[in-house]
Amino acid sequence: MAWYSNSTSEKKKVKKDLWIRCSKCGSHVFISNWKENLNVCPQCNYHGSITSWERISQTFDDNSFKELFSNISPVDSLKFIDLNGSYHSKIESNIKKTGINEAVITGYGKINGIDAVTAIMDFRFLGGSLGSGTGEKILLASNFAYDNSFPYIVFSASGGARMQEGTLSLMQMAKTCAGVARLKQKKIPYISVLTNPTTGGVSASYAMVGDLNIAEPGALIGFAGRRVIEQTIGEKLPDDFQTSEYLLEHGFVDTIVERKDMKDYLSKVLGYYNR
Amino acid sequence: MERELNLVENEILDNELQKVSDFSDLSPWEIVQISRHSKRPILQDYLSLVFTNFVELHGDRFYSDDKAIIGGFAEIGKHKVMLIGHNKGKSTNENIERNFGMPKPEGYRKALRLMKLAESYNLPIVTIIDTPGAFPGIEAEERGQAEAIARNLTEMSILEVPIISVVIGEGGSGGALGIGVGDRILMLSNAIYSVISPEGCASILWRDAKFAPDAATALNLTAGALLKHGVIDQIIQEPLGGAHENYEEVADSLKKAIIKNISSLNTLSAKELVHNRFMKYSGIGAFLTN
Numbered sequence: 001m002a003w004y005s006n007s008t009s010e011k012k013k014v015k016k017d018l019w020i021r022c023s024k025c026g027s028h029v030f031i032s033n034w035k036e037n038l039n040v041c042p043q044c045n046y047h048g049s050i051t052s053w054e055r056i057s058q059t060f061d062d063n064s065f066k067e068l069f070s071n072i073s074p075v076d077s078l079k080f081i082d083l084n085g086s087y088h089s090k091i092e093s094n095i096k097k098t099g100i101n102e103a104v105i106t107g108y109g110k111i112n113g114i115d116a117v118t119a120i121m122d123f124r125f126l127g128g129s130l131g132s133g134t135g136e137k138i139l140l141a142s143n144f145a146y147d148n149s150f151p152y153i154v155f156s157a158s159g160g161a162r163m164q165e166g167t168l169s170l171m172q173m174a175k176t177c178a179g180v181a182r183l184k185q186k187k188i189p190y191i192s193v194l195t196n197p198t199t200g201g202v203s204a205s206y207a208m209v210g211d212l213n214i215a216e217p218g219a220l221i222g223f224a225g226r227r228v229i230e231q232t233i234g235e236k237l238p239d240d241f242q243t244s245e246y247l248l249e250h251g252f253v254d255t256i257v258e259r260k261d262m263k264d265y266l267s268k269v270l271g272y273y274n275r
Numbered sequence: 276m277e278r279e280l281n282l283v284e285n286e287i288l289d290n291e292l293q294k295v296s297d298f299s300d301l302s303p304w305e306i307v308q309i310s311r312h313s314k315r316p317i318l319q320d321y322l323s324l325v326f327t328n329f330v331e332l333h334g335d336r337f338y339s340d341d342k343a344i345i346g347g348f349a350e351i352g353k354h355k356v357m358l359i360g361h362n363k364g365k366s367t368n369e370n371i372e373r374n375f376g377m378p379k380p381e382g383y384r385k386a387l388r389l390m391k392l393a394e395s396y397n398l399p400i401v402t403i404i405d406t407p408g409a410f411p412g413i414e415a416e417e418r419g420q421a422e423a424i425a426r427n428l429t430e431m432s433i434l435e436v437p438i439i440s441v442v443i444g445e446g447g448s449g450g451a452l453g454i455g456v457g458d459r460i461l462m463l464s465n466a467i468y469s470v471i472s473p474e475g476c477a478s479i480l481w482r483d484a485k486f487a488p489d490a491a492t493a494l495n496l497t498a499g500a501l502l503k504h505g506v507i508d509q510i511i512q513e514p515l516g517g518a519h520e521n522y523e524e525v526a527d528s529l530k531k532a533i534i535k536n537i538s539s540l541n542t543l544s545a546k547e548l549v550h551n552r553f554m555k556y557s558g559i560g561a562f563l564t565n
């Protein structure tokens with residue numbers, strides 16, 4: 001390799017470590033500012049993705065969160081192989097990349113003093129896809145909420161069902177919804193927070209049936225993929241199609257809450273639970 | 276015109292299929308083709324071959340009457356049931372009218388309304404699944420396709436009457452599951468049930484829809500594979516060559532299987548039904564624990 005190409009890549013690396021480029025408005029923001037602002041662009045208010053652990057520290061009172069069911073991880077039961085190799089190898093590389101072993105972290109803690117059980121999806125892990133392990137954790141967390149009569153809050157960030165698990169992943173939609181139904185029967189609060197993106201099988205299951213559906217600003221939320229719809233109708237879709245704002249207008253979310261206000265909003269509405 | 280093309284395609288397919296001496300050796304992709312065969316019996320055929328006295332009930336009470344899902348009272352053997360199913364067509368005109376069996380939110384909401392009615396009247400529910408998927412269009416999104424399916428999954432899991440779901444052709448993802456949360460899930464032997472169409476999966480994971488046959492294999496969408504993985508409960512054997520070869524024979528098997536399952540579920544109390552259903556769905560999936 002020539003000396004100049006090497007030095008350019010070094011330079012790029014330094015630059016990349018310091019700055020982050022907002023994927024919506026293109027502004028360059030110091031990473032430290034980006035993090036301080038909860039991964040939200042200070043210029044355009046774009047709500048960038050955050051990890052489950054970042055979400056936990058933003059939402060739960062200090063040192064109150066206890067993780068549950070962290071022993072569950074995916075398995076390649078169908079021996080699924082596509083163009084890029086086996087699902088098994090994808091599982092391994094995603095665990096290595098993210099340090100978590102499923103697309104959701106589950107646990108419980110206090111939100112401004114209020115006990116709550118939570119499942120927080122992590123988009124970094126296989127696109128937040130809903131696999132058997134993901135569904136299992138979301139169900140077990142709802143069972144934990146049921147048994148302890150704690151409110152349940154799910155933060156969704158997912159492209160939908162996990163194709164590499166075939167129909168097993170589809171069935172997780174029914175499984176997680178069965179858990180939600182039990183909470184409703186026992187009149188335990190269930191709040192769904194929809195973040196960017198919440199689409200496909202996740203939007204068509206637990207994410208859309210909260211007592212309250214709360215969206216972060218500008219999130220992509222919808223059932224069918226944009227490209228699929230455009231192919232079906234043969235025309236381009238408007239920019240705001242399937243955004244949080246579009247869903248609010250059409251009556252499918254209760255409200256849109258900015259990330260910085262989320263914790264206080266959640267504790268405020270849970271404060272109305274009068275049982 | 277399209278119908279004629281289909282017929283030509285089907286003839287080619289039939290010839291290809293006849294080359295295969297043992298039908299149990301069909302590839303997943305060949306089974307996909309049979310499940311979509313334009314002569315394959317659809318719900319409209321079974322309405323008279325399996326059920327009697329169908330009393331169709333229309334509308335979701337909110338928006339309209341979706342012709343891609345039909346439902347109403349019906350009898351099967353000595354049982355009175357609520358019958359709900361995807362309504363594919365055979366001719367192009369029928370398919371246009373019924374949107375190729377792809378429901379919009381109002382279809383799922385009609386289905387839920389009828390299921391609640393069944394619960395109120397203490398009738399077992401039979402759902403017949405045969406759809407490429409829920410309709411992907413602007414108006415469907417606007418009226419809450421995701422919410423409509425999600426609501427059905429949630430409500431079906433606690434309905435206090437038996438639910439028997441039968442996949443008779445294509446089980447297209449959430450669009451199928453939206454009426455498919457049964458106590459028993461049965462499948463005809465050449466039906467498919469998948470999280471995504473093989474074409475859709477291939478265009479994402481293989482970056483080209485022409486790899487659909489590979490995706491069909493990888494997705495494990497056949498009745499045999501799904502029984503093995505604990506997704507479905509029973510396979511209903513089709514006549515040699517596929518259901519389209521003998522409507523009466525497949526209808527008879529279907530009828531017997533549904534009646535048998537209704538009889539066994541009828542012995543359970545509402546509480547047992549709901550508990551067993553919860554345990555059934557809790558148990559589906561494969562993952563590691565350590």
